[in-house]
Amino acid sequence: MTSMTGAEVLWEVLAREGVDVVFGYPGGAIMPVYDALAGARVRHVLVRHEQGAAHMADGYARASGRTGVCVATSGPGATNLVTGIANAMMDSVPIVCITGQVASRLLGSDAFQEVDITGVTLPITKHNYLVARAEDVAPTLREAFFIARSGRPGPVLVDITKDAQQSATEFAWRDEPVRLPGYRPVYPIAPEAIDRAVALIGEARRPIILAGHGVVAAGAGALLGQLVDRTGIPVASTLLGLGGFSASHPLSLGMMGMHGEAWVNHAIQEADLLIALGMRFDDRVTGRVDTYAVSARKIHVDIDPSEIGKIVKVDLGIVGDVAEVLSRLAPRADFRDLSRWHDRIGELKGDSAVRDIQSLPPSGRLYAAHVMHDLHRLTAGQALVVTDVGQHQMWEAQYYRHDHPRRLITSGGLGTMGFALPAAIGARFAAPEADIWVVVGDGGFQMTAAELSTCAQEGIKLNVAIINNGYLGMVRQWQQFFYGGRYVATPLRNPDFVMLAEAHGLCGLRVTAREEVAGAVERARGEPGTVVIDFRVEQEDSVYPMVPSGAGLHDMIRRPPSESPLVETADSD
Amino acid sequence: MSKSRTFITYVEDRPGVLNRVVSLFRRRGYNIESLTVGRTARPEVSRITLVVAADDDTARRIEANLYKLVNVLYVADVTGAAAVVREMALIKVAADNGKRAEILQLCEVFRARVVDVAPDSLLLEATGAQDKIDRLVEVLRPFGLLEMVRTGAVAMLRGQPAGAVATAPEWAALDRAAPDSRPPMTDEFAAA
Numbered sequence: 001m002t003s004m005t006g007a008e009v010l011w012e013v014l015a016r017e018g019v020d021v022v023f024g025y026p027g028g029a030i031m032p033v034y035d036a037l038a039g040a041r042v043r044h045v046l047v048r049h050e051q052g053a054a055h056m057a058d059g060y061a062r063a064s065g066r067t068g069v070c071v072a073t074s075g076p077g078a079t080n081l082v083t084g085i086a087n088a089m090m091d092s093v094p095i096v097c098i099t100g101q102v103a104s105r106l107l108g109s110d111a112f113q114e115v116d117i118t119g120v121t122l123p124i125t126k127h128n129y130l131v132a133r134a135e136d137v138a139p140t141l142r143e144a145f146f147i148a149r150s151g152r153p154g155p156v157l158v159d160i161t162k163d164a165q166q167s168a169t170e171f172a173w174r175d176e177p178v179r180l181p182g183y184r185p186v187y188p189i190a191p192e193a194i195d196r197a198v199a200l201i202g203e204a205r206r207p208i209i210l211a212g213h214g215v216v217a218a219g220a221g222a223l224l225g226q227l228v229d230r231t232g233i234p235v236a237s238t239l240l241g242l243g244g245f246s247a248s249h250p251l252s253l254g255m256m257g258m259h260g261e262a263w264v265n266h267a268i269q270e271a272d273l274l275i276a277l278g279m280r281f282d283d284r285v286t287g288r289v290d291t292y293a294v295s296a297r298k299i300h301v302d303i304d305p306s307e308i309g310k311i312v313k314v315d316l317g318i319v320g321d322v323a324e325v326l327s328r329l330a331p332r333a334d335f336r337d338l339s340r341w342h343d344r345i346g347e348l349k350g351d352s353a354v355r356d357i358q359s360l361p362p363s364g365r366l367y368a369a370h371v372m373h374d375l376h377r378l379t380a381g382q383a384l385v386v387t388d389v390g391q392h393q394m395w396e397a398q399y400y401r402h403d404h405p406r407r408l409i410t411s412g413g414l415g416t417m418g419f420a421l422p423a424a425i426g427a428r429f430a431a432p433e434a435d436i437w438v439v440v441g442d443g444g445f446q447m448t449a450a451e452l453s454t455c456a457q458e459g460i461k462l463n464v465a466i467i468n469n470g471y472l473g474m475v476r477q478w479q480q481f482f483y484g485g486r487y488v489a490t491p492l493r494n495p496d497f498v499m500l501a502e503a504h505g506l507c508g509l510r511v512t513a514r515e516e517v518a519g520a521v522e523r524a525r526g527e528p529g530t531v532v533i534d535f536r537v538e539q540e541d542s543v544y545p546m547v548p549s550g551a552g553l554h555d556m557i558r559r560p561p562s563e564s565p566l567v568e569t570a571d572s573d
Numbered sequence: 574m575s576k577s578r579t580f581i582t583y584v585e586d587r588p589g590v591l592n593r594v595v596s597l598f599r600r601r602g603y604n605i606e607s608l609t610v611g612r613t614a615r616p617e618v619s620r621i622t623l624v625v626a627a628d629d630d631t632a633r634r635i636e637a638n639l640y641k642l643v644n645v646l647y648v649a650d651v652t653g654a655a656a657v658v659r660e661m662a663l664i665k666v667a668a669d670n671g672k673r674a675e676i677l678q679l680c681e682v683f684r685a686r687v688v689d690v691a692p693d694s695l696l697l698e699a700t701g702a703q704d705k706i707d708r709l710v711e712v713l714r715p716f717g718l719l720e721m722v723r724t725g726a727v728a729m730l731r732g733q734p735a736g737a738v739a740t741a742p743e744w745a746a747l748d749r750a751a752p753d754s755r756p757p758m759t760d761e762f763a764a765a
Contacts, residue, residue: 122593123600127643130589147643182585182646306637309630 001172006134007032007165010098011040013141016173019069021429022098023047023056027073028113030100032165045425045458048450050077052422054084055448057095059386059423061088062409064430065219067149068095074102075113078159079120083416085155086124090413091240092213094153096144097125104132104161117159126154132161134169146178151185152304153217186303189320194328196316197275197299201231201333204273204297206341209235210256210285213412214278214303214322215244216405223326224277225249230330232338234345236264238279240412243402247381253345257285258547259394262556263348265547269554270344271296278302278322281311282413287553301325360559365538366514368392368467372399374517375437375465384434386410386427388420388444390474392467394543396439418447424462425454435463435525442468442494452504455530463524464532466497469539477542481557501532510534575628577606579658579728582621582639583613583647590644594621597638603627607660607725618646622727655731661700661724663688664710667717668695676716683709694719 004012010033014022021043026034037044047053050072057068072081078099088095102111118128127147129140137160144156201207215224221244228235228251235245236256245252254261256268265287268274274296279285281300286292289311298314300307301322308317318325360367372395375383385400387393387410402408409427411419420440428436445466455462467473476490501508507527511520511534524531544559584590591610598605606624613620627635632650639648664685668676669692676695680687683705689696699709703726710721 118589119592122596180643183643184640304637304641306634306641308637310634313630 001170003168004171005032005036005166005168006131006137006160007036008039009134009137009169009171010141010160010165011036011042012171012173013138014069015041017141017145018066021045021060022069022071023053023060023426024071024098025050025053025073025077027075027077027100029074029102029162030071030077030098030165032162033071033098033100033160043429044071045429045454047422048453049448050080051084051418052425052448052451052454054081054095054097055087055416055419055422056426057097058084058088058091058093058419059409059426060430061093061095061153061426062423063384063406063427063434065217065406066094066430067145068093068426069098070095071098073100073113074117074159075115077113078115078117081157082120082124083414085121085157087411087414087416087419088155089124089126091411092153092217093155094148095155096141096148097155097157099157099159100165101130101159101161103163105163107132107161117157121157124155125157126152128157128159130159130161131164134164134167137164137169138171138173143178143180147180147183147185186321186324187305187319189318189324189328193316193318194325194332197318197329198332200273200297200299200316201233201275202336204336205338206271206296206344207231207233207273207275207338208253208268208271208296209233210238210268210274210276210279211235211241211245212238212277212279213240213244214301215241216278218278218303218321218323219405220277220323220326221245221405223323223330227326227330227333230335231333232335232342233275234267234342236260236268238282238285238412239397239410241279242397242408243405246403247401248403255397257282257553258287258549259398259543259545260547261398262545262558263345265545265553265556266348267345268293268296269552270348274298276300276302276314277326280307283311283549286311287547287551287555291552291554293553360541363538364513366512366517366536367541368395368469368535368537369399369541370514371465371467371511371517371535371537372396372439374514375439375521376400378518378521379435379437382435383407384409384427384431384436386420386424386436386438388438388440389415389417390441390444390472391469391477391541391543392439392441392473394474395467398543417441417444420444421448421451421462421464422454424464425451425458425460428460428462436461438462438464440464440466441473442466442470442492442497443472445497446494449500452501452506452530452532456504456506460530461528462530463521464530466532466534467537468494468497468534469537469541470494471539473541474543476540477546480540480542481546482548497532497534501530505529507531508534510536512536575626575631576652578625578627578632578635578650578652579656579726580621580623580625580635580639581647581649581651581728581730582623582645584619584621584642585644585646586612586617586619587644590619590642591621593642593644594623594639597642598625601634601638603631603635609660609725609727611727622725624726649730651728651730656728657731658702658726658728659700660703660706660726661698662706662710663722664697664699664713664718665720666695666697666713667693667719669693672716676713679709679712683712685709
């Protein structure tokens, strides 16, 4: 037992939980914690806005599989975290958010910078705590880390009053497991459910596996590979599932959903069995639910029982960790001759007209699809790509083929513009050797561009590819398709991004033609510091195919065929 | 088919737990018909009885979502099970000398008790299932209801406490999985 302040205990517990970096911003109600940082074994990264701190913790967690940590002060510091917390909640990312709070005697008095942050974050955290006594700091933080990372991961917020940070307590580290009587992170898998799944798979003639974020989170890629190799069942991925199953595998179909591959969506609609692994039938994945895969029986494997039957009625729900379920299922599922089904999918692929990239009119302009395709080639598909939200995000998902898990980090459920740059800063600490590319639109970049300062101050190397079309591109696309082409509030007058990079003491490059792409990418990779590349792309290009909101999954808007299509295909290298 | 469902829930008796439960129902759009919270035989545990309009699938997800709350210890959907469900009402009804005897007769039929008598009103206390209270209220209404308060339902299974009631074959796997991972709250309560 040693006597320590609550603030000192905090850093001690973080270090013992294996935390090597936290992202944060100081302020009045968290100053005792910052004062104690001097003696801590944890690195602190000073952000420019607390939203960035939450996204950094999120990016760190996604890239590493560990729990990310962010720190903010009370009031505005805490509320600035909210978007980042909601983002982590929607995508089931384990982060622990530590906020300062006014002294306990002032709680409820509308004191300076007081906000009821546990109340505010109640629906967007997996759990949260208000700590008002120094002796509660250690046990609460241990529970927070345990809850954040176990079961279906998620954000946990710990709000600590200033007096709890300042007052002394006897600290002794206890190694025994956290005991939470009401918390059930995992349920035992029922053997009968596995029997039933084996039987359903045995009867299927046109099965498809739908691989989601749960495959990545559970580290179940190899087990999924076993199942696929034994059974010959093709795999479609959700956006967050990309990389969970190698895109180079012959039975990898690609992405499903609103901007998924046309043949994938058609195959799902024709399937007689869907095996959904760690995904939640988001509306961007299903399209109109009452016409979704109507002839398919459905097996839904998810660690969260409340997801089963939420959107799509299933024939068999299996509650469990995807890796656990696959380790029991894969050895028992038998090889079937699915060649007719493979042939049919091949036909759909052929029917799906030529790939988007081939149908681009040869206008001499730079297309985002080209940038993504070239980036994939130039980085040999090995980069860690962090994308923002919008058109560029979909183009990345379509044209950058990910063979490894945790090599695509993107905001899926919440669709948070401004996510990419800070998330990439977090990912940098999880993957110090990785070739990290931030792929971001000109709109989203400006939401958190201040974090370039963080890159400069902390000596963080990132490659930032701004896909600059001078519009809020995805909204512009919807305006073009569904709002009579009225481009209201979507054209952007941007700063000079090259000068903006230079203003931060960083390297800025501009690319306006396709033949300049390779040179700029090589140059960026060679620079020791963060590089911003302003890719000036075709302004009014759209993402195809597109399932309009509320339409059936088979009901896609396709790119109008070009009169003189480009000869290159996405698979040409 | 949506119908009234009764859930028995044990929660840790900590600040904000009721807020978490209610917030869940608000956020997911589940419609609470009644909610009653109170102490149990154990000081650190509270018991919530919830009556919610829900179909079978929704009921299953309500249970699963309640279990996701860290402070929720046990949930049982006792709809259709052999359970005693009771609520209490205090009813102040207009009653002058001419009507008092008639009202007292009705009270006997419904086993309601008179807890206060004023010159022109009676204060009645009634306990029973919701439909019994409903019927009492209807027969008293013509006399003039001056004031009424109802508690919402509390429920308890007859005999041994039971776990969740299976609602559809596809959920069987879930049901069998659940008891192992639940704390032995039911047994402790049976003994208490």
